[in-house]
Amino acid sequence: MDEALLRSLTPGVLAVLVRRGADFAAAEDAVQDALVEAVRVWPAEPPRDPKGWLVTVAWRRFLDTTRADTARRRREDRVDAEPAAGPAPAADDTLQLYFLCAHPSLTPSSAVALTLRAVGGLTTRQIARAYLVPEATMAQRISRAKRTVSGVRLDQPGDVATVLRVLYLVFNEGYSGDVDLAAEAIRLTRQLAARVDHPEAAGLLALMLLHHARRAARTAPDGSLVPLAEQDRGRWDTGLIAEGVGILQAALARDRLGEFQAQAAVAALHADAPTAQETDWVQIVEWYDELARLTDSPVVRLNRAVAVGEADGPRAGLAALAELDDSLPRHTAVAAYLHERDGDLAAAARLYAEAAHRATDLAERDHLTRQAARLNARRGR
Structure with missing residues (x-):
């Protein structure tokens, strides 16, 4: 059984059902049933059109479930008659699924989880391990997200910018557990870039x-x-x-x-x-100026202060840093680095220690602690 093929087909199949009128949660349940059936049937009887087969089986499961639920008779009346079996539609439903998962009513964390589940094809357990949270917690988060987008129509253009931000959030999670989220984000972004x-x-x-x-x-x-x-x-x-x-x-x-x-x-x-010393910091400052114009982001201005310190000297970098709110994440670490570059080892060591105390990431905290210890050792000598 080609698990990679099933995973790549899942988003498109799910999107077809949602487009036909199934709510998100019911559609995903039906698709999961179809995938189980595929694992059972395909080794002996591989279909000519795998996606069409999955769409047909999933739609039948959805109809069966809907008809069996007497409390939803009105909804059943709105469901179209079962389409004839045949090739799956050529329309790019997967793109619409991206937009659904990045719906503005979802929180960023919910949008990321739903994207990984619906578009990425990851299991709830895999997503939970990647985010280092209990599986039950992630299941609740995904269920809430499904309920939020249930009933949302896929007949309106989606916001590409929102989808891109969700994918960037996925990428920045990096790697933990048994799922490489950075690689997964690249895979999904390749798909999106090919479609828009x-x-x-x-x-x-x-x-x-x-x-x-x-x-x-x-x-x-x-x-x-x-x-x-x-x-x-x-x-x-x-x-x-x-x-x-x-x-x-x-x-x-x-x-x-x-x-x-x-x-x-x-x-x-x-x-x-080729080397750190040969970096074109002047041009980097110019690009940060463009970024600041585009986003007006304090984080961009913080990174720009580092670049200015490299291009024009640490005093210039500290002057740029002084214009920013010192409560910004990494502000203290940047100040420590620039003071070290300027030769003020006492201030740099104190600031590295302070930045380590504020750091939330263990690896970053250890790095900053070592920097403070290194400078204190130099001062002692």
């Missing part, structure tokens, strides 16, 4: 590829974080970098700049530098 004519979809895919290319170098064998400047660039994936740069260049050529393209441009400049 939108430069920001290409920009997000390029950004993901360029970041993912550095993944192997981000941690030491003991699991500790390795800062970008200290990474072994020989471990970067040059194939992913080349693909990401090519996708980015094609998107930028359309002259419809968006924030994901600008972020990808920054990542491409880092990837293009």
Whole structure:
């Protein structure tokens, strides 16, 4: 049994049922029944049109369930007669499913979970393990999301920007448990970029590829974080970098700049530098200026302060940092780095320790603690 094929077909089958009038929860139950039947039947009798087979079986299961539920007779009257078996429609229903899972009425965490369940084809257990929460908790979150989108029609254009943000949230979860969410986000974004004519979809895919290319170098064998400047660039994936740069260049050529393209441009400049010392920080500052214009994001301005510190010196970076709210995440860590660059080791050590105390991620906390200890040791010598 080709599990990868079943997983790739599931979103399209689910979307067909929703488009025909099934609510999301009932449609997914019917599709799961069809998948179980496929596992039983296909090894001996493989269908010529796997998607059409799944659609037909799932629709029949949905109709059977609806007819058996006497409390929903009115709804049954609205269900169309069972379509004749045959090839599945060529319409791209999967794209509509993306939009449904990124519905504005859902919280970001619910939208991410529902996207992984419905579009990604992951099980509730896999999603729960990836997010390090109990399976029952994730099941409740997904059930609430299904109820929220039940009854939403798929006849209106969806918001690509919202879908992209959901996929970016998935990517930033990285890896934990037995599901590689970064790789899953790339897979889903590839699908979306192939289905929509939108430069920001290409920009997000390029950004993901360029970041993912550095993944192997981000941690030491003991699991500790390795800062970008200290990474072994020989471990970067040059194939992913080349693909990401090519996708980015094609998107930028359309002259419809968006924030994901600008972020990808920054990542491409880092990837293009043979060494940390050869990084084109002046151009990176210019791209952060574009990002700040597009988003007016405090986080962007924080990253810009780091770039200014590299391009124009730590004093200039500290001046840019002073314009920002010091309660921003990573603000204290950035201040520590810039003070160290400026030679003020006492202030830097104190700020690294303070940043470690505030850090919520264990690996980041350990890294900042080691930085503080390193500077204190230098001062002691």
